[in-house]
Amino acid sequence: MPFLVPPAISTTVHDxxxxxxxxxxLIRLSDNVVLIRFETLKIYAALGAVRALLADGTVRPGDTLVDSSSGIYALALAMVCHRYGLRCHIVASTTVTSTIRVQLEILGATVDQMPAESDLRLDQGRRVDRIHQLLRAGTGMHWMRQYHDPVHxxxxxxxxxxxxxxxxxxxxAVVASVGTxxxxxxxxxxxRLHDPSTPLVGVQPFGSVSFGxxxxxxxxxxxxxxGSAIPFGNVRPxxxxQMHWLSFQHAMAGTIGLMRAHAVFAGLSTGAAYLVAAQEARRHPERTxxxxxxxxxxxxxxxVFARHREALDPDTLKPTEIGSLDELAPPWSAMAWGRRRHPGA
Structure with a gap:
């Protein structure tokens, strides 16, 4: 095999x-599957939101931005606050790791981390309650509301x-976990301004309220x-x-499979989307x-990764096609959503 010259790397110096x-x-995984992988996707949400809020005077340098987060949005928001001279207060999920928390603290963010909780519905609800307490205390905070404010x-x-x-x-065709x-x-x-027919395929865990x-x-x-344990205003069904619901075991299979096949070390939502994309790519060879x-x-x-020996083989997995939410069942269901607000619309 001839030696291939690698493509040129960016030499941009950032401020x-x-x-x-x-x-x-951007990594091509197969003829018609491309992965767009981020260190943290939510830097786009935080940058876009903060820039808009600064531009219209809603917030000013020195103000405190507060929000609830399970991890990656918290870090993105703290970085953006660092850039624009804003204070940051995070009400952190029980799932926020010590690695992320240490980074937040060094960046100057104050962190309220919820106590260990196996029920993430209670975790998300408790975080929102804590933000309301902070706002009632008159602390001069602006609530970013990443789950609800379309500025994100x-x-x-x-x-x-x-x-x-x-x-x-x-x-x-875009394949993405729904999240916020x-x-x-x-x-x-x-x-869709350029191609209104562009499909959006959503991925959900079982237990999420966003898609029933x-x-x-x-x-x-x-x-x-x-997914979400409480309703999110930014979710637009x-x-x-198309919608896919996956069990944890199937999402783990996709995550480990992605690394085994392509050497890509990515999060659980990426692995779940990868598993779904492989299925959708076979059904829609005309699209990337x-x-x-x-x-x-x-x-x-x-x-996830420490359990790689118990991961299922993703090539052996396929969804059960359903016609209504009444038929929904683990471990993997898929349904034509049809751009409806809810499946009965």
Missing amino acids: HITDGIRAPS RLGYAELADLVRLALPDTRL GASSAGLIQPL SERFQDPEAIIAGI ELYD LLVIGADTGHRYVEK
Whole structure:
């Protein structure tokens, strides 16, 4: 095999780390599957939101921004606050690792971390209650409301431009974990300005309220970053064409499979989206499936990667196709959502 000269690397010198980590890596996984992998996808949400709030005078340098987070948004917001001379207060999920917490503290953020809680519904609810307590105390904080404020979608228009530049004249389909909903909405809407037919495929864990699987319990599921235990205003069901619900074991299979097959160390939501994209790519060979890789795998080392020997073989897995939420069942269900606000619409 001849020696291949590697492509040129960027020589841009950035003024702040937030510009450096915005740039994703695009990796072709197969003929029609491309992974767009980030150190932290939510830098786009935090940058876009804070810039808009500063521009319209809602916040000013020296103000304190507060929000609830399971980890990667907290770090992104703390970095953006560092850049723009803002204070940062994070009400952190029980799932926030010590690695992330230490970084937040060094960046100058104050951190309220919720006590250990196996029920993430209680964890998310408790975090919101804590923010309300802070606001009632008159502490001069601006609540970022990443789960509800559409300002968090604005920064993803830049990402859509980057995607179109990297994959020109390509018929795309986007595969992404739903999470807060901001990245999916912020990316798909500008892409659809150029191709209204661009499909959006959402990935959910069982137990999430966003797309009707809250009656299920998956004791091992790490719901943060993929689904929601409480309703999120930024989730817009009418934007999604297809929905997949995966068990933790299937998401883990995708995550470990991605690293084994492609040497990509990425988070659980990325692994789940990768598993779904492989399935969708077979059904839609005419499109290039763009898989959103929201973060690296570091916060999943113990709960996912250390268990690699027990991971299922992703090539043996396939979804059960369902026609309504009444048929929804673990470990993997798929449904044509059809850009409806809810499946009965």
